[in-house]
Amino acid sequence: MSFNSFGNLLKVTTYGESHGTAIGGVIDGFPAGLKVDFEAIQEELNRRKPGQSKIVTQRKEPDTVEFLSGLFEGKTTGTSIGFVIRNTNQKSKDYNNNTNVYRPSHADFTYDQKYGFRDFRGGGRSSARETANWVVAGALAKQLISSIQINAFTSSVGEISLDIPYQELDFTKTESNIVRCPDDASAERMITKIKEIRKAGDTIGGIITCVAQNVPVGLGEPIFHKLHAELGKAMLSINAVKGFEFGSGFSGSKMKGSEHNDVFNADGSTQSNLSGGIQGGISNGMDIYFKVAFKPVATIMSSQQTINSENELTEITGKGRHDPCVVPRAVPIIEAMTALVLADYWLLNKTRKI
Numbered sequence: 001m002s003f004n005s006f007g008n009l010l011k012v013t014t015y016g017e018s019h020g021t022a023i024g025g026v027i028d029g030f031p032a033g034l035k036v037d038f039e040a041i042q043e044e045l046n047r048r049k050p051g052q053s054k055i056v057t058q059r060k061e062p063d064t065v066e067f068l069s070g071l072f073e074g075k076t077t078g079t080s081i082g083f084v085i086r087n088t089n090q091k092s093k094d095y096n097n098n099t100n101v102y103r104p105s106h107a108d109f110t111y112d113q114k115y116g117f118r119d120f121r122g123g124g125r126s127s128a129r130e131t132a133n134w135v136v137a138g139a140l141a142k143q144l145i146s147s148i149q150i151n152a153f154t155s156s157v158g159e160i161s162l163d164i165p166y167q168e169l170d171f172t173k174t175e176s177n178i179v180r181c182p183d184d185a186s187a188e189r190m191i192t193k194i195k196e197i198r199k200a201g202d203t204i205g206g207i208i209t210c211v212a213q214n215v216p217v218g219l220g221e222p223i224f225h226k227l228h229a230e231l232g233k234a235m236l237s238i239n240a241v242k243g244f245e246f247g248s249g250f251s252g253s254k255m256k257g258s259e260h261n262d263v264f265n266a267d268g269s270t271q272s273n274l275s276g277g278i279q280g281g282i283s284n285g286m287d288i289y290f291k292v293a294f295k296p297v298a299t300i301m302s303s304q305q306t307i308n309s310e311n312e313l314t315e316i317t318g319k320g321r322h323d324p325c326v327v328p329r330a331v332p333i334i335e336a337m338t339a340l341v342l343a344d345y346w347l348l349n350k351t352r353k354i
């Protein structure tokens, strides 16, 4: 068992800390013969990288990925794909007051208690910097299952939410603004909110909606590897995620079966899709959709009571470069993790029927 790995047949194993030399990973089980679009991979990394706009962390990283193995003449060889992303813009002195003091609601306390020792610079392995690795693997997975369209977008920031059904949105507009909301008016309000929050030295949470379309029927294993359970695990593995709501989610609990059932059409499609494209843990060919809730980033720029490693009460104020809201940069992370899950189960499904 590897606790730094994700996936079954298509497995990514990662390494790295925010202020170490580099982050990176090894992707195992990727089939041979895919012509790789390297620009598309870098483009996904650019959507996630720090320093990309005024409403995110100002750490400046090019996040250039270098592939070390598993590729020849631009194609995957079927062997393990190794890659590295160098860290270039660490400012470790921002964490000098963190050596034995814990940021409230950060991983500082639990890492220290669990291991008795931690890399306090930038949160070490607990940093969301790790997610750049997932974006590399996810971008490759997207290319493997290119007939499936995966679109995530910011659907709320704090109390500001986009209440338009996803079917009425134009996903090509998601990248037209820095908060990654496909509705201009909502995007503007969200951006204003994040700027206000940043100015106040505070942070705020939000929600990302993700939709996967043109998913083949049959992905997902029936009991402990239900497709939505795997998606839930993937999403809840993302830093700062506190909620995962699939299909009708919690609102379905208020409905009657006669209202909630997705009635079939003769072609196997359904008239409604409150199941969110998965029934019995297996994709049914309808759109897969879910929401992911992010808490406000733990590091805030005002003083809060905390403790140190001697269990003495003290105060801490965040320093350095942090996201006032992690949601705009998390959109490509959610797409990447969705692609990894779907590609993994797409490969597995090839072994399930003669």
Ligand SMILES: C=C(O[C@@H]1CC(C(=O)O)=C[C@@H](OP(=O)(O)O)[C@H]1O)C(=O)O
Pocket: 018, 019, 049, 050, 057, 058, 059, 061, 089, 090, 091, 094, 121, 122, 123, 126, 127, 128, 129, 130, 132, 239, 320, 321, 322, 323
């Ligand atoms: C570096 C990234 O985000 C970082 C996530 C992060 C944290 O505590 O998670 C803290 C900040 O990093 P640091 O203070 O170590 O420079 C962010 O900039 C990134 O996403 O690539």
